[in-house]
Amino acid sequence: MNTKLFPRLHLWLILPFVLTLAGFHQYWMGFTSMPFYWHLHGISATAWYLILIAQPWIYQHRSIHLHRKVGMIGLVLAGFVTASGLNMVKGMLTREATSPLFDFRYSLSFLDSLFIGFFMLSVILAVMNARNTASHARWMISTVFWVLSPAIVRLSFVPLLMVFQPESFSDLPFVWSDVFVGNQMLIILVLLFLIFRDFQKEKKIYSSYVLVTLVQVLAIPILLFLKDSPWLRELMNSVFL
Template identity: 35%
Template sequence: MEKYKSLHLWMIIPMVFMQFGIFRDYWGDFTDNGWSVHIHYWTGTIWYLYLIIQPYYATHGQLVKHRTNGIIGMFLAGGVCITALSMMFRDITNANDAAQFADRFGPFEPWFFIGVAAVEIPMILAFGYAVIMGIVHRKNLESHAWWLISTVFLIMMPALGRGIQNIYVFKNLEDWPNINIMGPTYFTQFLIISMILIAAWKLKKLKHPATYLAVAINIYTCFLEPLGKSEMVELFLRTVIRD
């Protein structure tokens, strides 16, 4: 229990990374965002906040609050999954718009948005699985805590990736539209995997299944381009997701 005393402070770091990444995309056009975007942003943000306050309650003699908030948190986690899945039609819409308005989208070709959809589905499913495993192992502090902590690294990519991508594009505007948009994606995954391994090392969870899952999902994201350019993947996604 002692090694988790300061965990709530460490959990602020991924929260800051996530907010940095999504800040411009969300707050920059706040009034233009759809209802589903607002719901997803706030459920995701509150989930990150829960993973700050819950370790604090658990390690500072407030177990009753920890357990009560844990029940509410499971409801919240379901909201994160469902709202993320409900928004995936936007990837297909963006792919269609990129094909129709190529000059405006520049390096963001249709395959990029198809690839985003292809990596987001396993990402969301992995998040849900990690939450369920956190519930299953609720009586085992070590495993319960790490399964839930790992969720922040499973869903960090979309927010952090956008932030890093925005900075990269802005700094290379003179090369538009000949910009390598996969560069920021690879860099994002490197950052996230590094954070996973550092956290796992600190908590002695390098060989935990949650670590393997989080690393695997973020490595899988590196295949966004070939997935997006696969005709079979695109056909499947366009069949199951309607814009």
């Protein structure tokens, strides 16, 4: 990687990594009691993220050969993340009626499936653009945003529950989807900023950021308006149940 490009990328990637870990803190706090398929997803995703952080530093401070070898390990891990993530979708569909996510379980499962699929697509396109440093790096950076949304929504409820201290989610002065929409808007603003910076510096708009931005925008009407539409229920049940 050109040292003039993303000289501190590995440091910037630590921030979404920490946010993701914090968002899924319940998994780590209950690690020993979690089922095996949760561990497949949690551990493979964490290992993949650590490689994502390390790769820019390795490229700039070590050899390209080491970067490629570590990249192959990351590609295998990305496959595990994708496969185990799709298995986790099944758990979303079988939520209990008391869950605050119950009314959105099908649209959320659909979104999770989209995010997981686009995550793997971004990894594949990053590999295909390996000789184009700028494009390769941005496809890898875009993978962060496919996993960030579920994490920061969960994380947002930590301070909200501390402030309002409700006996149940129904006592909160807002619905769960409001938090989701707010977080989506934040993610979209960050992506628009990255697109603007690229255009400002290079007079170029990268398709990786455009793709992830469009899907993050579409995630809002998908969640709010699809919910458990009959055709979506049938689709998701036929695929996962």
